[in-house]
Amino acid sequence: METDLSQAGIMNEKKKSHSFLGKRILKHKQLYLMLFPCIAFFVIFSYIPMGGLMLAFKDYQFNKGIIGSPWVGFSYFKAFFNDYQSAQLIKNTLAISSIKLFIGLPFPILLSLMFNEVRNRRFRGITQSISYLPHFLSWVIVVGLMQRMLAPDSGLLNEAIRYFGGDGSTFFMMESNYFYPLMFGSHVWKSIGWDSIIYLAAMAGINMELYEASRIDGANKWHEIWHVTLPGIRMTISILFILSLGSVLNAGFDQIYLMRTPGNMQLADILDTYIIRVGLKDGQYGYATAVGLMQGLIGLFLVIGANKASKKLTDESVW
Known part of the structure; x- marks a missing residue:
């Protein structure tokens, strides 16, 4: 019973934090909109290309691609x-x-x-x-x-x-x-x-x-x-x-x-x-x-x- 109550309390806290975050984003939407191009730049040109780091451990072959190429450790x-x-x-x-x-x-x-x-x-x-x-x-x-x-x-x-x-x-x-x-x-x-x-x-x-x-x-x-x-x-x-x-x-x-x-x-x-x-x-x-x-x-x-x-x-x- 106590475990169920504690889990319910945690869920309520999460819901409150999510609602607070959503209200904050709506309140400062202009600032977040200005920030979006910067975030998009780093996601597209910095984080997504990190998937290519697998090449450091693979014998890359064009016909098999990065995923299908054999591992070389x-x-x-x-x-x-x-x-x-x-x-x-x-x-x-x-x-x-x-x-x-x-x-x-x-x-x-x-x-x-x-x-x-x-x-x-x-x-x-x-x-x-x-x-x-x-x-x-x-x-x-x-x-x-x-x-x-x-x-x-x-x-x-x-x-x-x-x-x-x-x-x-x-x-x-x-x-x-x-x-x-x-x-x-x-x-x-x-x-x-x-x-x-x-x-x-x-x-x-x-x-x-x-x-x-x-x-x-x-x-x-x-x-x-x-x-x-x-x-x-x-x-x-x-x-x-x-x-x-x-x-x-x-x-x-x-x-x-x-x-x-x-x-x-x-x-x-x-x-x-x-x-x-x-x-x-x-x-x-x-x-x-x-x-x-x-x-x-x-x-x-x-x-x-x-x-x-x-x-x-x-x-x-x-x-």
């Missing part, structure tokens, strides 16, 4: 780690992604701090718009501009070197010594303005009374930035850093693929380009899927681990 994963290229591919990917993640992290923060201190709205609006523009350019355009500017004969940089008495015939895109500086410089130039938007939004939420109190205590601008602004956006920095760790094995396919040349191939061949090569060019769909799945799983574990460490050390985390 973890053979593709073993094959990748037995491949002589795997160590170099992982090394190159980690090197490029680490440079972007760790060295590139302060640049949008510094830019947002500078924008935050500009009091002329017109000037700030113009400079912000200029810094945002490269984000909307494709890597095809950016790398094309780099190739024109760094060309050995007619490039702007070599022309300047010749003007000042130098040789002026260096093929920068072919030299492996220049690959990391060019890769990092173009990455920062393209992304710094757009990435600074989130930090500017976080700064806008800082209580202005904190600045007033710091001025009363005799703080100058540097003290305000160090003791008020940066602590105020510390949580935003932590969350963005944790989320960025999820792509530590995704070094940016578009940029690296377009910047690859025979001269820098030893540094520019990464997991993303390798997946495209063996998957689309060589037709090894299962093998390429296995490598891609490995990238995603490692990124997931890194995000979970970093989130737990951040929560334990700073009481700030994504969840």
